[in-house]
Amino acid sequence: MSTETATPLSSKRPAPRASLKKRQHGQVRTALWLILPTMALLAVVIGYPIVSAVVMSFQKDAGLDPATGMFVQGGFAGFQNYTHWLFQQCTSASGTVACPPGSLGAQFWNAVGVTFLFTVVTVVLETVFGFWMAIIMNRAFKGRGIVRAAILVPWAIPTAVTAKLWYFIFATTGIANAILHVNVLWVSGEWSSRWAIIIADTWKTTPFMALLILAGLQLIPDEVNEAAKMDGASTVQRFWRVTIPLVKPALMVAVLFRVLDALRIYDLPAILTSGGGGSGNATTTLSILVVDQIRQGPNSASALSTITFLIIFLVAFIFVRFLGANVVRTQESQQKGTL
Template sequence: MTSEASGSAGPRRGRLGIVLVSPTLVLLAAVIGFPIVAALVTSFRGDPALRDGFFTGGGGFAGFSNYLHWVAQRCGDTACPPGTLGGQFWTSVLVTLFLTVVSVSLEVVLGLLMAIVMNQSFLGRGFLRAVVLVPWAIPTAVTAKLWFFMFSYDGVINRALGLHVLWTDDAWAARFAVIISDVWKTTPFVALLILAGMAGIPGDLYEAARIDGAGALRAFSRITLPLVRPALLVAVVFRVLDVLRIYDLPAILTHGGGGDGHATTTLSILTVQQLRQGYGGASALSTLTFLLIFGVAMALVRVFRVNLVQSEQHGVS
């Protein structure tokens, strides 16, 4: 009787679990699934004609022409002229990847240093941790506007450094202005994740390392870095995916262009610009952006999973 009751309880619990999670699954399908499917379907439709600021007529099935417009830089049957949105696709990809690599690299290095400092025992440590999180708590739009005034020609940056740089009008200066602003805002987030990983490291390990004669650098490389690696990898994944879809910071700081007009035009900004010309091309561009982010996310998860498995196999030496 007991075995039969326990055997029948399993399927009942399984059915009950399905019933309990089904409302959430339906809600996710409506909020996330439907827009994705609608955008994918729209990406295969042509854009209606634009007349007097209004769309006239309906766009029929266009096949892969919207995708070829971006990937192959084609406008119909002819190549896009220089400077058009179609020709900017690969430029936007390179700009997005450049901002991602540089910003995340700086944030990881600075965040690791900040976490090491905040993990020490000293008077006022709690106050320092609270102050460090202030940039991360500020809304991105406010941050962008703040740095916009600081990077102006007669702003604080030029006055403090004695420079005469048009930060938002020069191509490379505009890119580095976006990077500096993004690093200032989100480095505390990375530091917070790394600090959480450091808090779980037993102090006995450092004491044993000191007894064995290991210096601070060796203890960091053999104890801190391996044990904090999971938190560090999570921070990298979060930040990479976040910067790949960055929009508001460069859109407000450099008006989405900077310098030559597309120096800071990321894929998200390019998608919004394309919306003014038609939904078919914008949907195709958003789908390509999604595939890029999805591919990068899968690659990072696979690489980091291998690193974590190898770290667990070798242990802390």
């Protein structure tokens, strides 16, 4: 006669809720201790400079008082530094008139226009050429590794070296004029200097776009394209209806990175054209204007840098918000289509 050992009821019961919560609380506390050094480092490296710049932006720059002609220390300025950049109005004997080209407000809005011009044109060109390069690098052919390495060379060159390289190319007696059989002042004219920066920036950063897009292309299964080909889809149809939707998340990440980078462009126009060209500020971007303003007044420059930060943050927020919604819809529609 076999006997069965009764299992205690306590062994079948789940773990008490109190002990489970205690264990979860311990995990959260451990995670907080692990990320605390990183958060402290970010607060010192990023948080303190941002807070310091915002505080300085509400202070007056020390200088001569226009009424008395005597040197005065700075004090609380309120939003005066911001209004000088955004809403400056110039007055004359006849009343309020438009500010001259050299005024702070005119410099700021000119720099905003130049910055967004460079951003839009370069990102569009880099996306088109980068996609083309990524498709080439994604194909299987002999010597593909050498081609990939050669395409990435411009991106590996430091920006300062790239600027000097293209400075010699766009010189009056440089290679560009010799090949085109023209005599264009590339770094002195208004629009020629802008196109010189656009060409140089596109040449340097297109490999970066191609690398990120290539990562997205390699995630597309070969069976998807083969199935579309068996269904009778042409090359153009497969590109727009298969490749583009599947590579869209990686493409949007690449475009976002380049937009944020282009909005902060400084070294290439500063070295290639010294921020000049044409009337003297044809290639002056927001970052160049901030650096130039630091030499005249740090508090006013802090206000300008804060405005620049808010512009870039707003563009990034709108960009991520808009594209993030599209990514969710695309993934949901693809999942519904496979069910």
